[in-house]
Amino acid sequence: MPAAVRSRVRGTVLDLAPVFGFTLTFAVTHRLAVALTLALTAGVGVFVHRVVRRESVRRALGVLGFVCVQGALAARTGDATDFFLPQLLLHCAMAVASPVLILLGWPPLGVLAGVFTGEGTAWRRCAVRRRAFAKGSLVLFAGKVLMLSVQIPLYLSGQAVALGSVDVFGPLVVGLGALLGWRVYRRALGTHRCPAARPARAGTRTDPPPRPGETTAAQATVTQATATGATPAAATATQATATQATATQATTADCTVMERTVR
DSSP: OOHHHHHHHHHHHHHHHHHHHHHHHHHHHOOHHHHHHHHHHHHHHHHHHHHHTTOOHHHHHHHHHHHHHHHHHHHHHTOGGGGGHHHHHHHHHHHHHHHHHHHTTOOHHHHHHHHHHSOTTGGGGOHHHHHHHHHHHHHHHHHHHHHHHHHHHHHHTTOHHHHHHHHHHHHHHHHHHHHHHHHHHHHHHTTOOOTTTSOOOTTOOOSOOOOTTOOOHHHHHHHHHHHTTOOHHHHHHHHHHHHHHHHHHHHHHHHHHHHHHHO
16 A cells, blocks of 8 residues: 555544544443543544644644534534534535536546645646546545435434444545546546656657658757757757657647547
8 A cells, every 4th residue: 555545544544533532432421521522632632643743734723623613513502413513514515516526627536536646637637537537526426425315314313323433434435435436437548548647758659660761850850950060969859859749749649539539
């Protein structure tokens, strides 16, 4: 497992500590005050742990602030299920935003893949990959709808322990949805390779070899540079630049052809 993935899995487990502590304590004691105390203690512990390890303070403060909002809401209403209301509202907002993001060309699966792989948003330059990520994001959307179909009835019926258990296993459902969505993305992408994310390297041959007696564009560029009095080193650099430009144009043309085929 890559180090970045292990780090994010560990961070997710730490973020779940307050919810797990609240659910377990309330299931054993059925006392809201005790469960809230343990949840807030776990939130502070996670915050201190992140600060000591010099991790993102912004994320640590965000998690602690979210736990405080959950605790304050449950303490004000006296209902343990209200501890999970902010999380439920967040899931609803994400479920509503997912189709909108897909229509706007920002499929959530592509955003997640860009964060995990370090690619960023380079994938958006290729229409083929955007459509493939949109198909994979539909799997994530189905997972969110499935989660809400379980969480909303539990909240309305006041089953705090069951709702907390679903919240604890929520990241696992999202992870499975992401894996299935990635498989859908790979199948939709096929053999397509986009130069937007992986630029062609200098010297990479994408055009067919020239016929006997035929001069390539790169060779013509070198001949012209030599005729103008350029040094051999400068001529070689010019050839490398011309070859890279030709390879990128050819790969981009292939991307355009593939895009028309997918349409």
